[in-house]
């Protein structure tokens with residue numbers, strides 16, 4: 001983690017971002033609920049982190065996550081928040097570009113090497129506003145569990161209340177932010193790209209019982225199209241990092257350890273909680289299996305079509321062949337089925353277009369990235385099946401449904 005000062009972003013703008021964020025979390029519950037995304041890929045998601053299923057620690061945080069690049073989204077409330085977000089995200093992206101240039105040079109590469117290789121210009125930028133209410137029993141809760149961030153660099157500002165801690169040599173160090181500074185976390189993609197020279201830092205957030213804390217973390221990553229591998233000049237004969245897809249939702253399912261790491265990272269920049277991730281991956285696996293099945297059926301159909309053509313051509317008077325032909329005819333008079341399948345596939349992108357999240361260039365038509373039909377299909381399926389998961393501890397410390405903004409209602413029990 002580093003602290004950046006003299007970054008050129010006006011203090012007044014940073015204050016407006018924090019005030020606007022406070023304004024957002026101050027909205028009435030029904031108003032905020034308008035932005036309560038249903039699925040991890042929704043471009044705007046307001047929600048609450050609350051996980052009691054396994055751990056005995058409670059996560060004490062509300063959040064708003066917005067995909068702001070390559071396509072800009074923002075909540076329509078409170079007034080002017082959108083403009084402020086836009087201005088801040090532009091500025092913070094410029095700072096990130098400069099930092100990445102410096103990092104690239106620090107690795108002995110050309111200044112633009114990292115930016116070009118990882119297609120950062122069309123990379124993702126996610127605005128994550130965190131609200132940690134003061135907590136009656138802070139020793140039993142965490143704002144955010146230990147994690148590393150998933151992308152390249154996450155730039156954080158906060159109101160005057162501390163709580164961020166970084167792990168250093170096995171110990172948790174409290175981060176004292178300098179006034180008007182940006183706190184910068186190095187992410188997993190940077191660790192891979194630098195072949196381990198820049199480690200992604202592990203951090204967590206603790207809460208307190210006096211003042212609510214607000215932080216705004218803006219995460220920056222490569223184009224989701226990019227395969228993140230160690231920069232070739234940094235590759236050594238041994239101990240190389242394994243390349244990974246910038247975003248595993250883009251058509252490939254991660255291995256268990258990768259999944260674990262990604263989930264940790266995702267918690268960090270708060271894409272998903274663990275259950276949601278696992279659920280997503282298991283659905284994606286099923287979809288991939290279904291896709292394979294569909295492909296093999298289509299291949300079989302193609303083969304039978306050719307065979308039919310061949311048999312028709314040969315015009316054999318042979319009885320057996322007659323029988324075969326009429327059998328094939330029967331099958332392929334149901335040939336209409338085939339164009340239907342094909343039609344629905346080729347139309348997929350259009351159908352799902354409106355549901356596409358903008359953060360992922362893969363799904364973003366403006367960036368001409370189409371064809372991830374199984375993911376698109378996954379999005380659709382998940383949209384239908386995904387139920388928001390908000391929980392409340394009842395008096396017997398069981399877990400059940402809960403409304404958002406639960407902090408006031410909940411008694412902590414371990």
Ligand SMILES: O=C(O)CCC(=O)C(=O)O
Nearest residue numbers: 128130164215217268269
């Ligand atoms: O609230 C903070 O200071 C840190 C937030 C964070 O770690 C994250 O959003 O990944």
Ligand SMILES: [Fe+2]
Nearest residue numbers: 148149268269
């Ligand atoms: Fe983080």
